[in-house]
Amino acid sequence: MTQAKITLxxxxxxxxxxxxxxxxxxxxxxxxxxxxPAEVRRSEAFRTLNPLGQIPVLQDGDxxxxxxxxxxxxxxxxxxxxxxxxxxxxxxxxxxxxWLSIAAGEVMHGPAIARMIAQFKYEDDPARAERVxxxxxxxxxxxxxxxxxxxAAHPTIADLACYSYVAHAPEGGIPLDAYPAVRAWLGRVExxxxxKPIPPSPIPAKG
Numbered sequence: 001m002t003q004a005k006i007t008l009x010x011x012x013x014x015x016x017x018x019x020x021x022x023x024x025x026x027x028x029x030x031x032x033x034x035x036x037p038a039e040v041r042r043s044e045a046f047r048t049l050n051p052l053g054q055i056p057v058l059q060d061g062d063x064x065x066x067x068x069x070x071x072x073x074x075x076x077x078x079x080x081x082x083x084x085x086x087x088x089x090x091x092x093x094x095x096x097x098x099w100l101s102i103a104a105g106e107v108m109h110g111p112a113i114a115r116m117i118a119q120f121k122y123e124d125d126p127a128r129a130e131r132v133x134x135x136x137x138x139x140x141x142x143x144x145x146x147x148x149x150x151x152a153a154h155p156t157i158a159d160l161a162c163y164s165y166v167a168h169a170p171e172g173g174i175p176l177d178a179y180p181a182v183r184a185w186l187g188r189v190e191x192x193x194x195x196k197p198i199p200p201s202p203i204p205a206k207g
Contacts, residue, residue, distance in 0.1 A: 004060050004061030004062075004063075005032075005059075005060075005061060006024070006029055006030065006031035006032070006058065006059065006060050007031065007032045007033075007034055007058070007059040007060075008020060008021060008024065008031050008032070008033050008034070008056055008057075008058055009034045009035075009036040009046070009049065009055060009056060009057040009058075009059075010033070010034075010035075010036055010055040010056035010057075011035060011036060011037055011055060012035075012198065012199050013119075013198060013199060013201060014055055014056065015112060015115075015164030015165040015168065015198065016054075016055060016056055016068040016164075017055055017056040017068070018164040018198050019068050019072065019103075019160045019161050019163065019164055020056050020058065020068050020071050020072065020075075021033070021196065022160045022163075022194065022195065022196065023072055023075050023076070023085065023157060023160055024075065025194040025195075025196060026085070026160075026192070026194045027075060027076075027079050027080055027085075029075070029079060036055050036056075036057070041053045041054070041055065049064055049066070050064075050066040052066065054066060054067075056068055056071065058071045058074070058075075060074075060078070068161070069100045069103060069104060069157075069161055072086075072100075072157040072160065072161060073086060073100075073157070076157055084152065084154050084155075084156065085155075085156055085157050086156065086157055087151075087152060087156065092151065092152050092156075095150075095151035095152065095158070096151045096152075096156050096157060096158045098151070098158075099150045099151050099158035099159075099161065099162055100157070100158060100161050102136075102162065103158070103161035103162045103165075106132055106133075106135065106136040106139075107136065107161075107162050107165050107166060108165070109128075109129065109132045110129055110130075110131075110132030110133035110134075110135075110136045110137075110169075110174070111129075111133050111136070111165045111166055111168070111169035111172060111174050112165040112172075113128075113129040113132075113172075114126060114129040114130060114133060114169065114172030114173060114174050115165065115168055115169065115171045115172035115174075115201070116172070117129065117172065118171060118172045118173055119171055119172070119201045119202060126173075129172070129174075130173075130174065133169065133174045137166075137169075137174075137176070137178075137179050137182060138179075140162075140166070140179070140181075140182050140185075141178075141179045141180075141181050141182050142181075144181040144182055144184070144185045145181045148185070148188055149185065149188070150162060150185070155188075155189065155192060159185075159189055160189075163186065163189045164198060166182065166186065167186050167189075167190075167198075168198060168201070171201045
């Protein structure tokens with residue numbers, strides 16, 4: 001399969017961008033990274049790529065695609081349709097979809113929002129973010145007790161979708177000390193051969 005030119009627009013500190021970069025690296029795909037900080041995202045040129053002004057945006061030949069989870073699905077189906085990253089078996093596929101929904105729901109509105117408030121002065125309710133995280137993390141802890149990955153016995157795009165903001169939850173004042181199974185899962189993701197960490201955030205982690 002001939003690979004078209006891939007460009008990833010995002011920022012190094014964005015967990016949404018990071019999850020896409022991890023899959024690009026896992027699939028061995030060459031890509032250009034184009035920084036898209038806030039001032040770029042407000043520009044007319046960027047809004048032609050994504051009218052919502054959000055990152056990441058992936059360009060693959062003539063295709064322009066926004067939304068990190070949609071990009072993960074596209075890349076897995078386009079470049080690795082027979083791989084385990086997005087299983088074809090119905091139950092496993094449904095489990096992946098469930099965790100993609102959690103990544104866009106509880107992970108986003110809990111650890112991710114808490115980090116955005118603490119690190120980037122994002123205007124939102126920190127107490128609400130803490131409450132969401134307080135529901136999410138015990139659920140993940142119970143789910144990961146006795147299993148290695150979220151949706152299957154092997155890593156899938158569900159793990160990449162959930163990893164970044166859970167791993168960096170302490171940067172939003174959400175400690176992970178009470179969740180050994182979650183921390184073990186984070187370590188397994190970090191041990192994957194293609195893994196690349198997010199750079200440290202400006203404000204030190206709190207726990």
